[in-house]
Amino acid sequence: MTGDERENDLIRSVALQNASSILIARQRAEQELLEAKQALEKKTEELAQSLSMMRATLESTTDAILVTDEQGVITDFNENFVEMWRIPREIMDSRQHRLVRDAISQRFENPKQYDSRIDEIYSAAAPQASDVLELADGRIIERFSKVQSVEGRIVGRVWTFRDITERRLTEKALIEADRRKDEFLSVLAHELRNPLAAVLMAVRLLQRKGPPDPALQNLRAIIVRQTLLLTKLVDDLLDVGRITTGKMRLEKKHVALNTILKEAAEVCTLLIERRNHTLSVQFADPSLSLYVDAARIVQVVSNLLNNAAKYMNDGGQIELAASEEDGNAVIRVRDKGFGIPREMLDRIFQRFVQISTPGRSVDGLGIGLSVVKALVERHGGTVEAASEGLGKGSEFIVRLPVSVEPNE
Numbered sequence: 001m002t003g004d005e006r007e008n009d010l011i012r013s014v015a016l017q018n019a020s021s022i023l024i025a026r027q028r029a030e031q032e033l034l035e036a037k038q039a040l041e042k043k044t045e046e047l048a049q050s051l052s053m054m055r056a057t058l059e060s061t062t063d064a065i066l067v068t069d070e071q072g073v074i075t076d077f078n079e080n081f082v083e084m085w086r087i088p089r090e091i092m093d094s095r096q097h098r099l100v101r102d103a104i105s106q107r108f109e110n111p112k113q114y115d116s117r118i119d120e121i122y123s124a125a126a127p128q129a130s131d132v133l134e135l136a137d138g139r140i141i142e143r144f145s146k147v148q149s150v151e152g153r154i155v156g157r158v159w160t161f162r163d164i165t166e167r168r169l170t171e172k173a174l175i176e177a178d179r180r181k182d183e184f185l186s187v188l189a190h191e192l193r194n195p196l197a198a199v200l201m202a203v204r205l206l207q208r209k210g211p212p213d214p215a216l217q218n219l220r221a222i223i224v225r226q227t228l229l230l231t232k233l234v235d236d237l238l239d240v241g242r243i244t245t246g247k248m249r250l251e252k253k254h255v256a257l258n259t260i261l262k263e264a265a266e267v268c269t270l271l272i273e274r275r276n277h278t279l280s281v282q283f284a285d286p287s288l289s290l291y292v293d294a295a296r297i298v299q300v301v302s303n304l305l306n307n308a309a310k311y312m313n314d315g316g317q318i319e320l321a322a323s324e325e326d327g328n329a330v331i332r333v334r335d336k337g338f339g340i341p342r343e344m345l346d347r348i349f350q351r352f353v354q355i356s357t358p359g360r361s362v363d364g365l366g367i368g369l370s371v372v373k374a375l376v377e378r379h380g381g382t383v384e385a386a387s388e389g390l391g392k393g394s395e396f397i398v399r400l401p402v403s404v405e406p407n408e
């Protein structure tokens, strides 16, 4: 083989090698391209799937939803939105929040007011805002608006609308029914008051002038006791009526706190003795005085003492203590009785709420504490209940401002 021939051979074999490596590289590139294409198709499919999931979610809520971007362009909405506000399709197609706002504002008696509130929300960039909208056609819509952020960046707002007309009507009906019940109880109490007073007067007369037969005396004493009990119930009901209608009048004057404690203890002596309880009283500094309707504050403390005596087994201990704390007169009534479960501590101050546990007899109407709370609050004070739980006794704490010169 000549030198030229050897060189040609070499060139040919190198060329062959190049051609086959180019082929391999090309095949590899094609394979990679195919894989990339498949991956892209898969991703596109996943994206389409999650988009349709999102749409389905948007459409399956009962709320009406509108999404806008920072420039006031509508980026999304659901069919409920179009139906709730009856917005023509072409307005929705325009994607302009401005046009949608104009259409919605026509549903209000005062369109300007509606519109300016939206301006306010936009310009304040409030993270969230909620309003109740009353439409001219009587519908009531709750609107909730929240900024929409993607990866920490604010991109727009989501506006959610919920028709709460039914709920509002039910609430109104309940409030009305409650008002009628209060009115009925108040009228009933008024109607019962006079006959009861007449019965009491008649039986007291009989006690003095009737035949002195011991059996009859006993019967008359029963009538007196029960009539007094009924009178107390009726008086409580009358108080509730006065409180709910705002007709409770207070006759305030300066009074020593210790006087109130003594009078309240006296009112409850009978019950406390009958139940064999002992009452210990820790008086306040004698100079501590209140500017209050004394009879009403005596009523507060005696109601609490009464409860302490009622909700404890016979032979228990009741502590009544008064002191000054941070410029307030503080009255505490403590017992070692049945106690109050934690979840009832606030609720027992509501009218007609009583704790019913086995073995606990329930008498009364469940209004004593609601009267206590109303009276204390009318005097600018607070009352709270504390208890470690059932069987662990209870404590009621009343705080009232100490006497300052009245400015009324």
Ligand SMILES: Nc1ncnc2c1ncn2[C@@H]1O[C@H](COP(=O)(O)OP(=O)(O)OP(=O)(O)O)[C@@H](O)[C@H]1O
Pocket (backbone or CB within 6 Å): 236, 307, 308, 311, 335, 337, 338, 339, 340, 348, 353, 354, 355, 356, 362, 363, 364, 365, 366, 367, 368, 369, 370, 393, 394
């Ligand atoms: N000291 C107490 N210990 C345990 N439970 C109490 C105490 N005081 C009140 N309660 C619970 O709170 C409920 C409400 O008390 P509230 O004084 O309002 O009504 P009542 O005593 O049932 O009836 P009344 O209208 O005659 O006062 C009571 O029924 C009782 O279950």
Ligand SMILES: [Mg+2]
Pocket (backbone or CB within 6 Å): 303, 306, 307, 364, 367, 368, 369
């Ligand atoms: Mg009571």
